Amino acid sequence: MSSNRKIAVVLKGYPRLSETFIAQELLGLERAGHELVLIALRRPTDLKRHPVHDEIRAAVHYLPEYLHDEPRRVLRALVRSVPKAGFWRALGPFLRDLLRDRTRNRFRRFGQALVLFAEWPGDAGWLHAHFIHTPASVTAYASLMAGVPWSCSAHAKDIWTSSDWELSEKLGRARWTVTCTRTGFEHLKGLTDAKSRVHLSYHGLDLARFPVFAGDHSSRDGSDPDDPVRIVSVGRAVAKKGFDVLLKALSLLPPDLNWRFDHIGAGDLTRELRALAGELGLAERVSWNGALDQKDVLARYRESDVFALACRIAADGDRDGLPNVLVEASSQRLACVSTAVSGVPELLDDGENGLVVPPEDPRALSVALERLIRDPDLRRHLGAAAERRVRTEFDHHSSVRQLIGLFQDEWRKVP
Numbered sequence: 394m395s396s397n398r399k400i401a402v403v404l405k406g407y408p409r410l411s412e413t414f415i416a417q418e419l420l421g422l423e424r425a426g427h428e429l430v431l432i433a434l435r436r437p438t439d440l441k442r443h444p445v446h447d448e449i450r451a452a453v454h455y456l457p458e459y460l461h462d463e464p465r466r467v468l469r470a471l472v473r474s475v476p477k478a479g480f481w482r483a484l485g486p487f488l489r490d491l492l493r494d495r496t497r498n499r500f501r502r503f504g505q506a507l508v509l510f511a512e513w514p515g516d517a518g519w520l521h522a523h524f525i526h527t528p529a530s531v532t533a534y535a536s537l538m539a540g541v542p543w544s545c546s547a548h549a550k551d552i553w554t555s556s557d558w559e560l561s562e563k564l565g566r567a568r569w570t571v572t573c574t575r576t577g578f579e580h581l582k583g584l585t586d587a588k589s590r591v592h593l594s595y596h597g598l599d600l601a602r603f604p605v606f607a608g609d610h611s612s613r614d615g616s617d618p619d620d621p622v623r624i625v626s627v628g629r630a631v632a633k634k635g636f637d638v639l640l641k642a643l644s645l646l647p648p649d650l651n652w653r654f655d656h657i658g659a660g661d662l663t664r665e666l667r668a669l670a671g672e673l674g675l676a677e678r679v680s681w682n683g684a685l686d687q688k689d690v691l692a693r694y695r696e697s698d699v700f701a702l703a704c705r706i707a708a709d710g711d712r713d714g715l716p717n718v719l720v721e722a723s724s725q726r727l728a729c730v731s732t733a734v735s736g737v738p739e740l741l742d743d744g745e746n747g748l749v750v751p752p753e754d755p756r757a758l759s760v761a762l763e764r765l766i767r768d769p770d771l772r773r774h775l776g777a778a779a780e781r782r783v784r785t786e787f788d789h790h791s792s793v794r795q796l797i798g799l800f801q802d803e804w805r806k807v808p
Contacts, residue, residue, distance in 0.1 A: 395674065398804055399418055399428040401507075401517040403528045403535075405454055407433040408446040410684050411629055412469030413575075413660075414596040414789075415523050416445045417487075418546075422452060427800065428587075430514040434458060434505060434528060436521060439659075443687045445602070450787035454514055456531070457665065460504040465505050470511035477497075479538035479635060481517065482702045487534060493558060502527055506534035519803070526551035529563050536566070542803070546594075547572040549714035552580060552632070553706075560584050564591065569799055574714045574736030595739075596717060597789035603724040606695050606782075609774065610726060612769040613698055616658055621651040621678075622766045625697040625727075627690055627718040630660025630735065633711045635703030635732065637669055642703070642758035645671040652678065654701075657693060659684045694725040698772060699765045704734040704753040720787050721749070723779035724782060731763045740787070744777035 400422070402790035408416065423429060435458040443574040457463040474480040474590065487503045509531065520543035522532035529545050536543040545567045552572065564570055572578050578593040585591065586738040613622045624643075626691075628634040636656065643654055656679065669680045685693070694700070698723035706712045715736030716784070722729055723740065732739045733754040741747035748765065750757040765772055 398519065398800075399430060399515065400519045400521055401430050401432055401509075401514050402451075403432045403520060403522045403532045404434065405524055405528055406437060407431055407514055408437055408439070408442055409440045410441060410686070412523075413443055413445065413687065415546075416443060416449065416792060417453065417599045417602075417789055418596070418796065419449050420445055421789065422597075425793065425797050427633070427797070430454065430517055432456060432509060432514065439684055441684060441686050442595070445599070452514075452550075454512070456508050466508060470504075470507040472717050474507050474538065476604065477538070479540060479669070480507075482540075483534045483537035486537060490530075490559070494556075498527070499530075502530040503534055505531045508534045509693045510511045510538040513602055516540070517565060517774040519800075520766045523569075524548055524551040524719040525560065525563055526555050529567070533563060533566050542568045544568050545570045546797070547577060547581060549574075549577070549588070550711045553672040553710045553712055558588060558645045569683075571713075571799070573795065575739055576735050577714060592795070592799070593714065594792045595787060596720075597787045597792045598717070598724055598783060599789050600784060602722065603691060603721055603761065605780075606725045608726075610695075610696060610769075610772065611698055614769055615650040615652055615766040618651045621653045622699065623653055623655065623697040624699045624701055624762070624766075624785060625655045625657065625693050625722075626701050627657040627693075627715065627721075628660075628702060629658045630656075630666055632662065632707040632709075633705060633713055635705040636666050638703040638753060638758065639701055640666065640669055640673055640675060640679075641755035642677055642701075642762060643678075645755060645759035646763055646766070653677045654767055655682060655693060655697070656680070657682045657685050657690060688800060690721070691725070693807050694722050694727050697727060699762065700729045700770070701758075702729070702731045702734045703752070704737060705757055706734060713737070717775065718781055723776070723783045726773075726776035726780045728765055728775040729779060730758065730765060732758075741779070745775075746782055747775055768775065 431453040522529040522545045525547035561584045569590045571592045730748040743749040748761040
């Protein structure tokens, strides 16, 4: 691969435990021969790493998360950039954006783009943004400054919390955009005339890291207080995950059922959720495990009987796309119950390979949980069907091949 085909990938932060789908994509691109350099808008906050992060060879460059934290670096970038034509190419679009979005965040993205432009990573000849909100803003400005094309992967929150005007303009500026759910795909296509440049690409799963579970899930049915049914959920403690709804659903289960619930993940709402569990009388049945790496999460899937995730649309519009943890749990024949939000029904068909209930409905979720707790045969049936779907339709190699094809189409246009 010639040097002008190095791809600079712009990310919110790196590495992040909650974004394994991005890490496995980066590794897939590297293994296909693409040279990458990673540009992160913030430094990592997770204390652990997944094994996949250690396999990615790309160098990582961190931009200033806040411009006032590194004023000399930002000023140096400005001084270097102003004499160049690229600065003036980007200034007009930035000012037009600023008129519609008069926020400090808008200045920050332009400042980060200046630093990226001034400290350009070697001979990168392409920019790719993960998330169509702030990373794509930095990428779009840097693309104009550097005179290199860019593309974008849009996911969930970034789509649904961005204004239509901004999405429309970014879709017009990017050479192409991929997104990971049909609901997001249809929404984005409706915002641009260049519909052929918007592509649906499910993330899928690196099935080598989630191999077939050779064991058997238990036949627990909630009747034995010494061997309770194990319910697990994995996700950050944030509003869109609906853990408050899940706790309320658990509190509605019949008192004769014996169960335990394990939560895996960190997040701003952890303290609030722990307090809610106490108020609902669940404290003795709930374990808060914090963030775990991929190997530990895999072990928990295999030890558990039910996976539950009460996805919802948050007050600010934030929502999941297709939660990767549902795909992971399904790969291990673990019976899943979730809600009819965004891409969840694109994986789970209610009664066929999982149970799907309306969002924001603790009673309906509780009924579904009770069915799964009491009926190990139903769990086995749903789990086996879910695994078949994941292993036939959600192998991440297909999404990586799709991305490689999009990049190769671009390379063919360049001598």
